[in-house]
Amino acid sequence: MSDDLSLLTRAAKGESAAVLALYDRHASALLALAIRVLGNRDEAEEVLQDSFVKIWQEAASYDANRAGFRAWACTIVRNRSLDVLRRRGTAARTAAVSAETPESAPSPDASATETESAKRVRAAIAELPEAQRKALELAYYEGLTHVEIAAKTSAPLGTVKTRILDGMRKLKAALGDLR
């Protein structure tokens, strides 16, 4: 969204009000991601704040040619969330499930207001075989390595790699033009 870019440009010049405007536009989606990773609302909200401070501090290095603001912000939030998850330790990490974990299936109301890109992502993910989708989600949301995913799913390492590679290839084919 070009509005994001202009806000980010203002943020890069030091305008904290522009960061807050970006927060107002994207915080709900980014908090859903942090909660999905952490399974804990308090920690997720802390991550959300830290991520926006980082966005402010690194606004000048944002490259609009690489990705849209939301994708960039998601990556920052995911990395911050995984850092917190890793500090908790492996046991807690693999057990991180909470009643607050957001659903990936939309409610009837939500699907009506869902963006076009969200619909495309949902459709592309729904097209994936269950094993591929699961492997991608374990890597993306739980930050597990292919070795850890193999152990967790009791699948051979080569199979896990193939699932991730095939899943990512399919998503890229379906969503490669998303910004």
Added chain:
Amino acid sequence: MSEHARLRELLPLYVLGALEGSDECDVVCAHLATGCPECAVELAEHARVAAAMPEVLAPIAPRATVRAALEKKLADAPKVVAMHTPAIRRAETRLSWVWVALPTAAAAAAIIAAVNLNEQLRWEKNRHWEDAKEITDLSVEMAALQKEIAKNDALANALATGDAQVIALGPAAAGQTGTGHVIWNKKDRTWTLLASGMKPLDKDQVYELWFIKNGADPRSAIRFEPDAKGVVRQTIAVPADMPQIDLAAVTLEPKKNDDPKPSSTLVIAGKTTG
């Protein structure tokens, strides 16, 4: 399958962090550090796709206190650049000058700087796409550093094998500061000016390097400005009609000046010896 094709195949795993802790992660990271443009583009594409995955999550509104806390954090937080940038700049500065007096120590410094950079890249490797851009930037800086090291090696070799002649430069008048060397690499037919301690310039001033052959008019070699630390490194091709020089001098000149002769403000100078 070629090695390159095999590495490209691993990019989706790399971007998700799924290779973390494996040898393959090191190999992919090292390959990306070479600045391979094909893989950089593909990495960014995979990263964009991965970052789209949370689009399917139902939004959750933060509590109102979160925004207020963020506002306070923004007010308190210093707005700083990425933390590793200064470290790299320091490494470059060290390489650009220290080796002049002591080529061996410089080679060691170059290796240390390269190792530091490599460590930095290793540290970055698992930060996934957010830091993929930074890795690419580091790769570019590392490539520039490697070129610098190669230049330094060439000069060090020329000095070691007697293919180079050195003109030591020192303050040419009272009140002037700066020291340096002109290294005349006869094999590569280049002159390299290395100087430090040069005073900062006014906006309308510039330094100019002159080469002088006995009995001939001084010839302008290059105009330059030192960096913020007063350090200069400039390499220029030796003109075909000037195979020998007897004196090198740096003068202070007005920026807007087409006079082919040097001004009277001599800053540093030195004679060819040996």
